[in-house]
Amino acid sequence: MPTIGNIVIVNGGFVDGSGWQNVYNDLARDGFRIRIVQNPTQSLEGDVTATRQVLDALDGPALLVGHSYGGVVISEAGTHPNVAALAYIAAFAPDKGESVGTLIAGRSPWAPVPPVLPPQDGFLFLDRDKFHDAFAADLPARQAEFMADAQVPLGLDALSGSVTEPAWQHKPSWYLVATEDRMIPPPAQRDMAERAGSTTVEAIGSHAVHISQHGAVAGLIREAAA
Numbered sequence: 001m002p003t004i005g006n007i008v009i010v011n012g013g014f015v016d017g018s019g020w021q022n023v024y025n026d027l028a029r030d031g032f033r034i035r036i037v038q039n040p041t042q043s044l045e046g047d048v049t050a051t052r053q054v055l056d057a058l059d060g061p062a063l064l065v066g067h068s069y070g071g072v073v074i075s076e077a078g079t080h081p082n083v084a085a086l087a088y089i090a091a092f093a094p095d096k097g098e099s100v101g102t103l104i105a106g107r108s109p110w111a112p113v114p115p116v117l118p119p120q121d122g123f124l125f126l127d128r129d130k131f132h133d134a135f136a137a138d139l140p141a142r143q144a145e146f147m148a149d150a151q152v153p154l155g156l157d158a159l160s161g162s163v164t165e166p167a168w169q170h171k172p173s174w175y176l177v178a179t180e181d182r183m184i185p186p187p188a189q190r191d192m193a194e195r196a197g198s199t200t201v202e203a204i205g206s207h208a209v210h211i212s213q214h215g216a217v218a219g220l221i222r223e224a225a226a
Contacts (some may be wrong), residue, residue, distance in 0.1 A: 046160020
């Protein structure tokens, strides 16, 4: 595998890329060149296009990182020739023909149900009053309140967008399991990581593990880039 100096990060649904600032700062001190894809999360196709635009501009191989729904994006966009490896952070890692919608439909009946409100004009939001507990239970209440009030709408087309050729079938991957996740159940994360053949580590954290345990997340990214 070539030496990886570029890190491209794709955020998940309901949030934007600003939550990655501490991971960015940590990795930048090591000399990595990091790009955060501000994908609009309106459709999988649009988010894959936004990610590939960033990859097109790179001058060398990249580690492509995805959180939550971003795992679907990197599974599809990761076939780009500039992608050397993948890293999933508490993320969906769909197989061919799978989407967030199909993976959620197949969840265990006793798994926690994310507090997703009924669609509004084709977009989804999380219940503001339940955001802290479901998405970011290990963050301060005020920080979680801000995230709840700064939500990015998640398009139904993003939820239903299916992967055509999962990049993890062809490229090495790493996976960080968030053991206290109430959005994507940890057993489901472990199953997807095992199916993808990912090198797996676990961190005690909520779905917002990239914020609450940014050191562990940066450590996994360093390992994957090495």
